[in-house]
Amino acid sequence: MLKKAVVIVMALFSLMALASPGHVQANEAPQPVRATWLWNPWLFVNDEAGTLAFLESKGLNKVYVQIDGDIPKAAYGSFIEKAKARGIDIYALDGAPSWVAPKGYINQDRFLSWVADYQAQAAENTRFAGVHLDVEPYLYSGWNTNQAATVKSFQALLKRAHTSTAKIGLPLEADMPFWFDEIPYKNTYGTGLLAEWVIANTAGVGIMAYRDSAPMIIDIVKNEMAMAQRLGKSIIVGVETDVTDEGSIITFAEEGEAFMEQELAAVAAHYAGNPAYKGNAIHHVGSWMTLQP
Numbered sequence: 001m002l003k004k005a006v007v008i009v010m011a012l013f014s015l016m017a018l019a020s021p022g023h024v025q026a027n028e029a030p031q032p033v034r035a036t037w038l039w040n041p042w043l044f045v046n047d048e049a050g051t052l053a054f055l056e057s058k059g060l061n062k063v064y065v066q067i068d069g070d071i072p073k074a075a076y077g078s079f080i081e082k083a084k085a086r087g088i089d090i091y092a093l094d095g096a097p098s099w100v101a102p103k104g105y106i107n108q109d110r111f112l113s114w115v116a117d118y119q120a121q122a123a124e125n126t127r128f129a130g131v132h133l134d135v136e137p138y139l140y141s142g143w144n145t146n147q148a149a150t151v152k153s154f155q156a157l158l159k160r161a162h163t164s165t166a167k168i169g170l171p172l173e174a175d176m177p178f179w180f181d182e183i184p185y186k187n188t189y190g191t192g193l194l195a196e197w198v199i200a201n202t203a204g205v206g207i208m209a210y211r212d213s214a215p216m217i218i219d220i221v222k223n224e225m226a227m228a229q230r231l232g233k234s235i236i237v238g239v240e241t242d243v244t245d246e247g248s249i250i251t252f253a254e255e256g257e258a259f260m261e262q263e264l265a266a267v268a269a270h271y272a273g274n275p276a277y278k279g280n281a282i283h284h285v286g287s288w289m290t291l292q293p
Helices: 002-019 042-046 050-058 073-085 107-120 147-167 178-182 194-200 214-220 220-229 257-270
Strands: 035-036 062-066 089-094 132-133 172-177 184-186 189-194 206-207 233-238 279-285
Touching: 035 206, 035 233, 042 050, 050 073, 050 132, 062 073, 062 178, 073 089, 073 107, 107 147, 132 147, 147 172, 147 184, 172 178, 172 194, 172 279, 178 184, 178 189, 178 194, 178 220, 184 194, 189 194, 194 220, 206 220, 206 279, 214 220, 214 257, 257 279
Parallel strands: 035 062, 035 279, 062 089, 089 132, 132 172, 172 206, 206 233, 233 279
Antiparallel strands: 184 189
């Protein structure tokens, strides 16, 4: 049942690619993104074969992997090489709400320096395919005391990251919640809505569309989809599998994997006509591994 649902999702994207105006031949069609977050890289340090087998079994082609300075670079290299052999791109992942604090850039710079050093030393088949940030500035205390300043700090953070990643030739992606389309900004970066600014200033955005039904997911990302289409940018729709105390509608933890795949297929079908929609992402490996069928 589950494997059938995954096949349906992938088939839908194949049809989307075939129907696109720029399509010439089937083998030129880009693969739909099917991604996940791997927050605990010790999983592949302790069981590389098992971790890779899990990722491959889920039909993934993109994984955001947390960078842990205590893990040898060689372990990342081995994992990336084997993942690439399975058609899976690995993006360097990091971020924390504290990064928007006055001296938060120190931790971001440390992460980006690690990535730059790694890329410079790594063989081509062991290099990261991009950088993925998950900062969540609204969890920083300054969001409640001075939202305008915190928003500006977040924008500065992304600009700084873009400069660093551009130097090493890697695309920069970022996660954001679906409700950033309700957050205005007016500062040295201009005037507008934060969602549109983030979409415009990154290579791709992951929308944390954490709801447990296709109709809700479709509705809460519609504004971002329109923005990305207008800007010629990319959106990946993310869903949650972890247990949360924020409410049962946030996650598929109760409904299970087969139902989640069914809803993701419905989202893909709905946005098939929007070239900005590139696929979906499931948060995260740890909770997905224990998700009921």
